[in-house]
Each structure stands twice: as C-alpha cells, then as structure tokens.
Amino acid sequence: MRAVVVRAFAGPEALELVDVPVPVPGPGQVRVxxxxxxxxxxxxxxxxxxxxxxxxxxxxxxVGIGWDVAGVVDRVGPGVAGFAPGERVIGLRDRLDVPLGAYAEYLVLDASALAPAPAGVPAPEAATLPLNGLTAMQALDLLDLPAGATLLVTGAAGGVGGFALELAARRGLRVVAVAGREDEALVRELGAEWFVPRGTGDLAADVRALVPGGVDGALDAALLGVLALGAVRNRGAFVAVSGGAPVGLRGIRVATVWVAADGPQLAELSGLAARGCLTLRVAATHPLERAAEAHRRLDRGGLRGRLVLVP
Known part of the structure; x- marks a missing residue:
C-alpha cells in the first residue's frame, strides 16, 4: 500500500510517498x-x-504522519466487538510511537480509538472531526464550568476554537470569542455572544470591558498565554491547547489539554455532527501524492477549515 512518511525532519519536501506492507490488526485492533x-x-x-x-x-x-482518519472497516483483530467489515468509521491516531499515520491507504488503530462515522456526512468532512473535536471537548471538560458561566476562547475561528464555541453553547456557557476581524460573523454564528478582534489592543482590558471582573474560564487555542490569563477572574480556570500554559497567578486553576483518543466521546461528537449540531469545515482536498503541497498551504496559514488528503 501507499503511505506518506518522513525520514529526515525538514519542510514539506520531507514528506515521501512510499510503498509499505499492509498492516495487520492485532488483538483489540481494527484495520481501516x-x-x-x-x-x-x-x-x-x-x-x-x-x-x-x-x-x-x-x-x-x-516517522508516520497524520492523526485524523475517516474510512471503512476492512478487517478486525481478535477480540474486537462493536465493529465489523464494511462499517464507516472515524478515528484518532494519538500514538507517536507507531510507524504509520493516517496519511496512508490503510491504518490500524485500537478499537477504542474509533467510533461510527457521522451518518450522511462525506468522508472528507468527517475526517475533520476527531482531533479538533476531541481536543475541544476534553478542554471544556477540564475547565468544568457550570451552565451560565463565561468563557473566553482564543483562536475561535480555527479548528479547535470553532468546535469549542459550538460545544460550549450546548453546555449553556456564554462565550467571548477572539479571532480576526474578518471572522466576526463566523464565530458569532458558531455560538459566540461577544467578539474581540485579535491583536488590536489590550486583550484583558477588552474582555473585562465586556465581562466586568473577568471571565470564569479561558480555552486558549491560540496559545496567547499570559495575555489571555489576564482576562480570567481570580480563582477562575484556564486551559491551554498542547502546551504553552502560563503560571496560575491569582489562584487561577491552569491545565493543558493533551488530546487522547476516546471512542465514546468520539461517538458523541459523531452523533452531534450527524444532526448538524457541529460545523465540519473543509478548506480543500488533495490526493495522497500531493501531501507536500497540502503542507505548504498549511504553513502559509490563514485557512478556515481543514485540508484533507483523499487516498
């Protein structure tokens, strides 16, 4: 089968399309x-x-590349219940110690990392859900804010931020979104009550002008660190995405969300997507052999929605 790998770390040119043996699922695993x-x-x-x-x-x-996958169950290993060949699934490859990633024609994952794909949703859209959706959900779980609480989301127009807005609104949270000026309509549509344009002033002061005393919590998807921390009230909560968490000044509870594959949570997200409760955004699709081109576009930034490789 074909797969994209890296042999020497570098820019997009480091991505190689190679032929490798089709992986075989072991106990508790599924080949997709x-x-x-x-x-x-x-x-x-x-x-x-x-x-x-x-x-x-x-x-x-x-080194294999790629975390998000949408596809069809091809084979199940011993002891797998709940998945059968021919079933459409989505999954997250969260392990970095395995030789192949999702940029491949076949991928083996633990059954616990998979969930049924959202019904009626094309594979490219479904593939945008696992990593960013689970990150947003797990970040909100760490914040553990009650309904009616106020939440700051930085990077609100991005993959994690967009899902966080919609999931937060479903939990009854009142959200201040930080994004580029051109994204105000988008983030309000996704569930933001208030909007602060990115990089135009003093973020903490701007947020506190909208929410006197500061927000109850912050989900820092843009990794603004102390700039976002200043907008949080004393003894509030702050979660950074994959590193960059500041010191928990003023008694603020600070944590970092390191995403973990979670089949039941992914199934919940899949159900929401199938009902149209989550917005799945695809910027463009590329064939597997154009992975380097996709990475060059990713590196330029400014995307709204995910690039997707289609083997």
Whole structure:
C-alpha cells in the first residue's frame, strides 16, 4: 500500500510517498481503509522535528504522519466487538510511537480509538472531526464550568476554537470569542455572544470591558498565554491547547489539554455532527501524492477549515 512518511525532519519536501506492507490488526485492533485523512498543524510540527526535539516522540528512522482518519472497516483483530467489515468509521491516531499515520491507504488503530462515522456526512468532512473535536471537548471538560458561566476562547475561528464555541453553547456557557476581524460573523454564528478582534489592543482590558471582573474560564487555542490569563477572574480556570500554559497567578486553576483518543466521546461528537449540531469545515482536498503541497498551504496559514488528503 501507499503511505506518506518522513525520514529526515525538514519542510514539506520531507514528506515521501512510499510503498509499505499492509498492516495487520492485532488483538483489540481494527484495520481501516482510509477514505480521508485530515491535515493538522501537529502534522507540520511532527514533520519538522519539533515533537522529537521536545522529547515527545522517540527517534525513529521512519516517522508516520497524520492523526485524523475517516474510512471503512476492512478487517478486525481478535477480540474486537462493536465493529465489523464494511462499517464507516472515524478515528484518532494519538500514538507517536507507531510507524504509520493516517496519511496512508490503510491504518490500524485500537478499537477504542474509533467510533461510527457521522451518518450522511462525506468522508472528507468527517475526517475533520476527531482531533479538533476531541481536543475541544476534553478542554471544556477540564475547565468544568457550570451552565451560565463565561468563557473566553482564543483562536475561535480555527479548528479547535470553532468546535469549542459550538460545544460550549450546548453546555449553556456564554462565550467571548477572539479571532480576526474578518471572522466576526463566523464565530458569532458558531455560538459566540461577544467578539474581540485579535491583536488590536489590550486583550484583558477588552474582555473585562465586556465581562466586568473577568471571565470564569479561558480555552486558549491560540496559545496567547499570559495575555489571555489576564482576562480570567481570580480563582477562575484556564486551559491551554498542547502546551504553552502560563503560571496560575491569582489562584487561577491552569491545565493543558493533551488530546487522547476516546471512542465514546468520539461517538458523541459523531452523533452531534450527524444532526448538524457541529460545523465540519473543509478548506480543500488533495490526493495522497500531493501531501507536500497540502503542507505548504498549511504553513502559509490563514485557512478556515481543514485540508484533507483523499487516498
């Protein structure tokens, strides 16, 4: 089968399309015939060697790329219940110590990392859900804010931020969204009550002008750190996405969300997407052999929605 791998960390040119044996599912595992694989910022930092330099993955001669997958169950390993060949699924490859990622024609995952795909949703759209949807859901769980509480979401027009707005609104939270001026209509449509344009002034002061005393919590998807912390009330809560969490000044409870594959949570997200309660945004699709082109577009920034590879 064909798969995209990295042998030497570098720019998009480091992505190689190679032929490798079709993986065989072991006990508790499922092989998925990949119909779509999301292209995420974590793929770019993996390709560039940032995760290896940070000690988050061990050195390997060949590194697989890709976390998000949508496809069809091709084969199940011993002991798997709940999935059968021919079933459409979505999943998250959250392990960095395995040789292949989602940029491939077939992918083996633990059954616990999979969920039924959202009914009626095309594979490219479905592939945008696992990583960003689970990150947003798990970040909101860490914040643990009650209905009626106020929440600041930075990077609100991005993949994690957009899902966070919709999921927060479903939990009854009142949201202040931070994004570019051109994204105000979008983030309000996704559930923001208030809007603060990115990079135009003093973020903490701007937020506190809308919510006197500061918001109850912040989900920092843009990794603004102390700039966003200043908008949180004393003894509030703050969650950063994948690193960059500031010191918990003023008694603020600070945490970092490191996403984990979770079949039941993914099934819940899939159900919401099937009912039209979550907005799945695809910026463009590319064939597998144009993965480098997709990464060059990702590196330029400014995307609204995810790039998706279609084997």
């Amino acid at each position: 015939r990949v119909e779509a694989a999301g292209v995420n910022p974590v793929d770019a930092v993996t390709r560039a060697g940032v995760l290896a330099e940070a000690g988050l993955m061990r050195p390997r001669e060949v």
